[in-house]
Amino acid sequence: MKHVGILGHSWEGASLCWREVCQHSTRLGHPAHPDITMDCISFVHCMPAWDRSDYEAVRAVLTTSVARLEQAGCDFFVCPDNTAHLALETAGEPLAIPGLHLIDIVADAAQRAGHRRVGILGTRFTMQGPLYPRELAARGIESIIPTEDDQALVHAAIFDELVHGVFRDETRASFVDLIGRLANSGCDAVALVCTEIPLLLSPDESPLPVLDSTRLSGRAALEVALGTRELPSWRGGQFRR
Structure with missing residues (x-):
């Protein structure tokens, strides 16, 4: 090996x-x-x-x-x-x-699953960056990022809580609510593309199918x-x- x-x-x-x-x-x-x-x-x-x-x-x-x-x-x-x-x-x-x-790996997984419109949840740098739009678009998949207010919520949760090993029920509920709104906007999956988000939120708790980058x-x-x-x-x- x-x-x-x-x-x-x-x-x-x-x-x-x-x-x-x-x-x-x-x-x-x-x-x-x-x-x-x-x-x-x-x-x-x-x-x-x-x-x-x-x-x-x-x-x-x-x-x-x-x-x-x-x-x-x-x-x-x-x-x-x-x-x-x-x-x-x-x-x-x-x-x-x-x-x-990593972005290639996640985009390949989205393509294999047949997803067409994927919500992106990660740090502000990742959500606003070019990598996921580039790799998903190369596979005919649209990438959707949250509103500015929701980006701020996710970014703050990552750096104030998750990277320190803090996983709060209130934060989990806010992520579930956000993913539900992504579903309502037409997303058919959500990419959890901050290393720690999968520790906060399980696939069973997500309103959308999950792409767990970690x-x-x-x-x-x-x-x-x-x-x-x-x-x-x-x-x-x-x-x-």
């Missing part, structure tokens, strides 16, 4: 990705998950750069993590953080090892490790299929 590298950016979501890769042991009934190494530099080093939209500075931090994964012997990496891909796509030297592209990233990494998915070739910069 290939050695999986997890490029963590916020610890709660990265831990969920780790657990998803390890589910292989549960399915087999014995401890047979791939070798896994995670590198997660404290989020505090990146938040000032995110706030000033300095993606190059964020990429420098992430590049350090990828280099450490390479030194640990990882064959490839997966980054379960959607927002981080805005920085990873910034031009720069090729990353030390190849990585899966678990999808872990499953894709496991497939690569097992040899049932091709080893990725992307090393940062704009993703091209």
Whole structure:
């Protein structure tokens, strides 16, 4: 099996990705998950750069993590953080090892499920960014982002609560209400594209079918490790299929 590298950016979501890769042991009934190494530099080093939209500075931090994964012997990496891909796509030297592209993984899952209009819930950077509109449109799928007020609600919940491991019933109810309004506007699925949202909201609680980017990233990494998915070739910069 290939050695999986997890490029963590916020610890709660990265831990969920780790657990998803390890589910292989549960399915087999014995401890047979791939070798896994995670590198997660404290989020505090990146938040000032995110706030000033300095993606190059964020990429420098992430590049350090990828280099450490390479030194640990990882064959490839997966980054379960959607927002981080805005920085990873910034031009720069090729990353030390190849990585899966999370937005590509989620868009493929939407296409396989036959979705046509997908609501996007993530950080403000992700919701307003170009990556999901680009990848979904390439597959004939429309991407819908919430109103500005709802974007502010989701963004604040992520950074004030979820990345700190705080999951409140009131916040869950507000997300259910928001997804219901996305359904009423014609969406046929919702993409939970902040690493921690799937820890707040289960598929059974969502008014729409869920695209869980964190678990999808872990499953894709496991497939690569097992040899049932091709080893990725992307090393940062704009993703091209």
